[in-house]
Each structure stands twice: as structure tokens, then as C-alpha cells.
Amino acid sequence: MYKQYKNVSAIALSMALLASCSKDVRQADGPAGMNLSDGTTSISYDKGALAKQMNSLNQAISFVRPAASQSGFKATAMAKKAIADYQPSATGPTIEGNQTVTLDSKNPIYVVAKGKTFSGTINFNYGQGKIIVLGTFNGNVNLQGNGLLEVGPGATFAPNSFNVNDAACTINNYGAIELKAGSIQGEWNNYNQVTFLGHENLNSGGKFNNYCMVVFAGTNSINSSISNYSHLQFQNGISMNSSASIINMDQSYMEVTGGRIDINGKIQGGTNAFARLDFKNITRGNLNGGNLFTDLLDVNFTGVSQADQDAIAAKFKANEVTKNQNVYIPANGCTPALGASVCLDEKLTLTMVGKLSSPKIENVSLSATDVRIAEDMAYISYHTNDSLYGDLPYGAINIVDLKDRTAPVLLNQATFKTVEFNGIEVSTDKLFATGQAKSGAKLVNAPIQAGAMAVTDLSQISQRSLPGTSAKNSVLLNDKLWVVSSGNQGGLLGLNVLNAYEVLDQIAINGRAKYVAKNDLYQAFFAVESEQAYLRIAKLDGSGSIEKRYPNLKQVTMEGKNTMALDKEYAYLALSDRGVAKIRLSDGAEMNTFVPKDYRVNGSKVFKAGGLTNAVAVDDCYVYLANGNDGVIVLNKYSFNVVGSFKLAESSNFVVAKNNILFVATGRDGLNIIKIN
Numbered sequence: 001m002y003k004q005y006k007n008v009s010a011i012a013l014s015m016a017l018l019a020s021c022s023k024d025v026r027q028a029d030g031p032a033g034m035n036l037s038d039g040t041t042s043i044s045y046d047k048g049a050l051a052k053q054m055n056s057l058n059q060a061i062s063f064v065r066p067a068a069s070q071s072g073f074k075a076t077a078m079a080k081k082a083i084a085d086y087q088p089s090a091t092g093p094t095i096e097g098n099q100t101v102t103l104d105s106k107n108p109i110y111v112v113a114k115g116k117t118f119s120g121t122i123n124f125n126y127g128q129g130k131i132i133v134l135g136t137f138n139g140n141v142n143l144q145g146n147g148l149l150e151v152g153p154g155a156t157f158a159p160n161s162f163n164v165n166d167a168a169c170t171i172n173n174y175g176a177i178e179l180k181a182g183s184i185q186g187e188w189n190n191y192n193q194v195t196f197l198g199h200e201n202l203n204s205g206g207k208f209n210n211y212c213m214v215v216f217a218g219t220n221s222i223n224s225s226i227s228n229y230s231h232l233q234f235q236n237g238i239s240m241n242s243s244a245s246i247i248n249m250d251q252s253y254m255e256v257t258g259g260r261i262d263i264n265g266k267i268q269g270g271t272n273a274f275a276r277l278d279f280k281n282i283t284r285g286n287l288n289g290g291n292l293f294t295d296l297l298d299v300n301f302t303g304v305s306q307a308d309q310d311a312i313a314a315k316f317k318a319n320e321v322t323k324n325q326n327v328y329i330p331a332n333g334c335t336p337a338l339g340a341s342v343c344l345d346e347k348l349t350l351t352m353v354g355k356l357s358s359p360k361i362e363n364v365s366l367s368a369t370d371v372r373i374a375e376d377m378a379y380i381s382y383h384t385n386d387s388l389y390g391d392l393p394y395g396a397i398n399i400v401d402l403k404d405r406t407a408p409v410l411l412n413q414a415t416f417k418t419v420e421f422n423g424i425e426v427s428t429d430k431l432f433a434t435g436q437a438k439s440g441a442k443l444v445n446a447p448i449q450a451g452a453m454a455v456t457d458l459s460q461i462s463q464r465s466l467p468g469t470s471a472k473n474s475v476l477l478n479d480k481l482w483v484v485s486s487g488n489q490g491g492l493l494g495l496n497v498l499n500a501y502e503v504l505d506q507i508a509i510n511g512r513a514k515y516v517a518k519n520d521l522y523q524a525f526f527a528v529e530s531e532q533a534y535l536r537i538a539k540l541d542g543s544g545s546i547e548k549r550y551p552n553l554k555q556v557t558m559e560g561k562n563t564m565a566l567d568k569e570y571a572y573l574a575l576s577d578r579g580v581a582k583i584r585l586s587d588g589a590e591m592n593t594f595v596p597k598d599y600r601v602n603g604s605k606v607f608k609a610g611g612l613t614n615a616v617a618v619d620d621c622y623v624y625l626a627n628g629n630d631g632v633i634v635l636n637k638y639s640f641n642v643v644g645s646f647k648l649a650e651s652s653n654f655v656v657a658k659n660n661i662l663f664v665a666t667g668r669d670g671l672n673i674i675k676i677n
Helices: 010-019 047-051 071-084 306-313
Strands: 003-006 035-037 041-044 054-060 100-103 109-112 121-124 130-133 140-143 148-151 161-164 170-173 176-179 182-184 187-190 193-196 200-202 207-210 213-216 220-222 225-228 231-234 238-240 245-248 253-256 259-263 266-268 275-280 282-287 297-302 321-323 350-356 367-374 377-383 395-401 409-416 420-426 430-437 440-449 462-465 470-477 480-486 491-496 502-508 512-518 522-528 533-539 546-550 564-566 570-574 580-584 590-594 615-618 622-626 632-636 642-646 654-658 661-665 671-676
Touching: 047 409, 100 109, 170 176, 187 193, 207 213, 225 231, 245 253, 245 275, 282 306, 297 306, 367 654, 367 661, 377 430, 377 661, 395 420, 395 430, 430 480, 440 470, 440 480, 470 512, 480 512, 480 522, 491 512, 512 564, 522 564, 522 570, 533 570, 564 615, 570 615, 570 622, 580 622, 622 654, 622 661
Parallel strands: 100 121, 109 130, 121 140, 130 148, 140 161, 148 170, 161 182, 170 187, 176 193, 182 200, 187 207, 193 213, 200 220, 207 225, 213 231, 220 238, 225 245, 231 253, 238 259, 245 266, 253 275, 259 282, 275 297, 297 321, 367 420, 420 470, 615 654
Antiparallel strands: 003 502, 035 041, 041 409, 054 350, 350 671, 367 377, 377 395, 377 420, 395 409, 420 430, 430 440, 430 470, 440 462, 470 480, 480 491, 491 502, 512 522, 522 533, 533 546, 564 570, 570 580, 580 590, 615 622, 622 632, 632 642, 654 661, 661 671
16 A cells, blocks of 8 residues: 655654764865775775776677567568579460460460460369469469469469469469459468459458568458568458458558458467557447457557547557557568657667776675766766675765766765665765665765765765665655655655755555656656556656556566666666566556567577566667676667667676666676767
């Protein structure tokens, strides 16, 4: 249960906070010195010593892309290769003109030669017969038995009448097929373009594989299976019976550009990447059955009434199909470029520009926990890895100058022996570090000037106790510092920065409070409960708050860092063994998920190290997952397709991206500073 408290025990809390602020300090080297220390807290301004911790590099990162994981590109490449490599599957007597011929055991093959036209009739009396069209076919034929029709590159099959009477027939098209009307079945393999001009029946014995472009210009009745790897267009509605299915493969495109839709069969999307279905200027007919639309499918509406949109969306399978997300589909020769991405996945490269060694306190190597980038400065917090060093409360803060992106400079370093840090936030003149000591949650702040540390006396650093056992991270919003604190008295705390950090607001939570973040419009608070994920979203001024719970995002492993990143419209949640989820900020709707351990290409598992999604970052194009021993996984943020991944010296525990710079923390191995090209 969640409770809102105003001025919770304000006097008692303020007294406790103030009592913890006093500190017996000793300045080691005086105002002009390069270092300050009192035995427990130390600050270094020594540029020479600090420079030794930063290793400037200019090394290309080995970025591994999934092999042929995007069906749209794969299908088009296959279609192009099939056309380029085409050789007629058989040879036989040629036919042309307006004649009538009989295909039988004596004449099992007829060929319409290149540059020739056949406008007569073929009596198809042999079940093993073949028709090879290398020129133009305008005649009449009914395929039957195990018959084969093959239309070569540059050829046109535009019969006056044509039917496929048996399911064992095969049609392979490398050219152009134009059918007026009829009834077909059999196996179709289309590597170029098929156009159904009039009403067409696709009977239940049919199986249609589309690797390029199929157009239904007229009405239709579909009882068969269609596997769409590229582009499927219905110009005058669609009528699917209960035995029908349309399977839209990864990154394929299906559109219905007018008419009435009657759907009783299934329309499926991709398995590893979204397919796209656009309904334009259609009217809704019968929609019988539940979950008519399934898997990774983004359905977009243009010129469709709200009532029809709602009725169609009611048939979406929850947590799989999305609505009006304008998913990006790249142009591939058969499909036009669609969607809201200008991101060129194939051109993404990464360069390691610097590696910042972890601070050490008494030979204990600290681990980076958070990075805040403001202007051209990066602020980094550190803690002690309990699995290696027990409960030692050692922490540190580094400030890095990023003005020269190719040569970052470590400006300042502060180390602490009594408090460690999980998060960091900055204002124009102050730095806020959140963490814990052995006594519980802590907030440490210090002055900054022109982005750098401005401490001339250690008494300028204040340390305050907070409710809870561990303060996770914070965001500054006007005159409040919102702090996430775990433990029995934790939750989301609103602290008054103008009055001794008095607790003005507290959102208590039974689960594990994880992270708080904001953008220009929204603030969001993320927590993990035993049976679900929790997200509280509000406008920046606190109005319009909503609380959402997501049982399908339940984590088995709940102890991880679990960060959150926001762009203009969405929150991205790092969910440990559940990967990452994309949540719409306007209403809390779950838009997409990706679970690395479940990701496969051609049936094979890609991320085999069993890493957990510890942290997530987002920029204009990509979502970056710090996925433990699997390294950093990069997704296209519009399609959630895997763009690639890379590994560093140790497991990836934290990631943040801004201004084309990616920071990746790798445990004791330090902080990697990476340029996004």
C-alpha cells in the first residue's frame, strides 16, 4: 500500500538531520594547497596525480551485430539473389501466338521464350507438367496436380483466365504476375511482384510466401496462410476466414488502404522485431474471436474513426501488439521507409576515447554507480562492492571535463571512508550525492563553481541522515530534491533544499524503491514489488499523477540496481532478469519489452552469459542496456530491434548516454568513456 505524507515528523526529522551535520575537520594543505583531508574525507585538485587515472584512447570498439536478424532485409536480399541467379528449372518446346496446346505426358513442359507472347490456351492434362514463362503470357490455363508455373525475371504472366485447382501445385515468380480474378491454392513463392486485380479467393489448401510485393487491388476472400517477409498491400479491404492466417515477419509491412475489414483469422507480427500494419481509410466489419492480432506488431490508423480504432484495438493481444507507435521500417527495395526514425543502424559505430580508473581507498577499488552529465562536465559517484569487500562504507566522487570529447580530463576527486554513494545530482552551484553509511541512508552535498568542485575547507561538505537504509538516487526539481531511499522508512522523499533539507513529502512503498527521473514534462518514480513492477508518473508540478503496476514485469532477481531513463515520451525500465520495458509517460501504457536471455536469431540464443539488465540509457536513436556479463546491448528505440552489442574487460553494471557520449561502468575495471558515432 502506498501512502502520501505531508510534513512527516518534520521537526523530529529536521533535528536528526541537523544533528548529523557537525564534523571535526582539519585542512591539510591550506587554501592554496592541492589536497584537503581530515582522515576520513579527502579532496584532490592535483591535476598531475589525477591525470594518471585517466587513460586517453582512440580505439574502435568491436561492435557485434546480430547475423541476419532482420527479416525484411534478409527477405529482400534473398529475393534479389533469387532473381539474379535465376536459371529456368526446365527446358522444352516453345509456344507463342494464339494457339491451343495440350500439356500431357508426351509434352510435359512448355516454354514461352523471352521476347515472345502466348495468348492461346493450354489444356493442362498432366499432373507433373511445367510451364516456364520467360516472355509474356496472356492466355488461359488452369494449373492442377503437382503442376509448376515459373515466371522468370523480366517476364509477365497476365492470363485472361487462370485458376490453381490443387494444393500440390507450385508457383515461383521472379517477374510480374497480374491476375484478373479467380480461385487459387498451392504453394506460392513470390520474389518480385504479384498483383490481384479483381476478386480473388485464396483457398484453404494454399500457402503464400511473399519475399517482395503482393497487391490485392480488388476484394478478396482469404482462407489460406500468407507469410509476409516484405510488403503486403490490400487496396479494397480484407476478408479473412477462421482458417486464414497472415504472418508478418520481423520488419515486414502490411497495409490496408481502403474498404471494409472482416477478420476471423489471425494476423501475427514478428518474433524478434516489430512488423508494421497500417489501416488507412477503412471501415470495420466483423471481428470474431479474441487476440486476432498477436506478437510484435505495431498497428497504425489513418482516417479511421475512433470507434473503429477502439474495436480493433480490443482484439490486440496484450503486451505484444502496439497502437500508433509509428514503428520504423527501413526501405529495402520492396518496402518504402516508414516510421519516425532517422537512425541508420547499419552506420552506428563506437569509439573508446577514455578509461577512468576506479578510485582506491586503502587498496580497495571502488565501483562507479551513477553518472550525471551537465553541460560539458560529468559527475560520477562510487561505492564499495559488498561481494568483494563486505560492508566497508567507502565512497568517492569524480568530476570529469568533457569539453574535448576525444581527451576527457579528471578535474577533481573526493573520497570518503564513512559513506558510499549510489547516485549523484547537480545544480548550478551544488553537488548532491546519495548513498549510505553503516547507520543508514545519507545525503552529502558540496559546492561547485563553473562545474568543478569549489571546496576550500572541508566544513563546506555537509552530510545528512535520511529516512531509510540506503539512498539510491535523486533529481532536483525547483526547490525540492527528490530522493529515492530504500528500507522500511524509505520511498520517495521530497526534501526542501531551502530549509535544511526538511522532508516535505514522502511516498511510502512496501516494495523496493529503485529510481527517480524527470524530463521536461514528467517526473517518474520506479519501484519493484514482490509480484510486479510499480511506476508513479506525474507532471513536473506534481499534478496529474498516476500509479501503474505491471504484473507481467515481475522480476525474479530484485536486488539489482534497476535504473530508469526518460526521453520525451517514454520511460525505459531496467528490470534485471526481465530485461527492459518501454512505458508511455502520458498514460503509463506498456509499449514494448525486450528480454536478452530470450532473444534468438535463427533459433539460436544470442546472449548466452546470463547477464542481468542492471541499467538502461536512451538517446535520440538507441536504448543501451548494461547487461552484466553480456556487455552492453544496443536496441533501436523505435523498433526495439537489436542493433548490436559489445563487451568490455568486466561485466557492465551501469550505463548513461548524453550528447553522443556513452559512459559504461565495469565494476573495479573503471569507467569507460565512449563516443557514439
